[in-house]
Amino acid sequence: MNVIMQQLVNNKVNSLTTKDLLDLATQYNIQLTANQAEKVIAILRTEQIDVANQAQVHRIIHRLQTEVDPYVSSVIQQLLQQFSQYL
Numbered sequence: 150m151n152v153i154m155q156q157l158v159n160n161k162v163n164s165l166t167t168k169d170l171l172d173l174a175t176q177y178n179i180q181l182t183a184n185q186a187e188k189v190i191a192i193l194r195t196e197q198i199d200v201a202n203q204a205q206v207h208r209i210i211h212r213l214q215t216e217v218d219p220y221v222s223s224v225i226q227q228l229l230q231q232f233s234q235y236l
Contacts, residue, residue, distance in 0.1 A: 159200055167190050181221070185224075
């Protein structure tokens with residue numbers, strides 16, 4: 150795993166705004182509402198994300214699934230997969 154790329158991805162994930170998330174969703178042709186994006190950002194802000202920590206990623210995906218909805222959880226998984234190629 151490329152440590153520098155991992156740090157860049159972690160920094161991006163941890164500094165995402167609602168607008169950034171909506172822009173990413175649009176870029177990857179993923180349907181996401183502003184309300185859903187706000188809920189995702191609120192969950193992401195609860196802890197410092199380390200994309201290499203699979204247990205943490207799975208825990209956050211599970212929270213999204215239960216606290217927002219399963220669709221949003223799958224959307225975030227798709228976006229994370231787009232970044233995983235750089236790790």
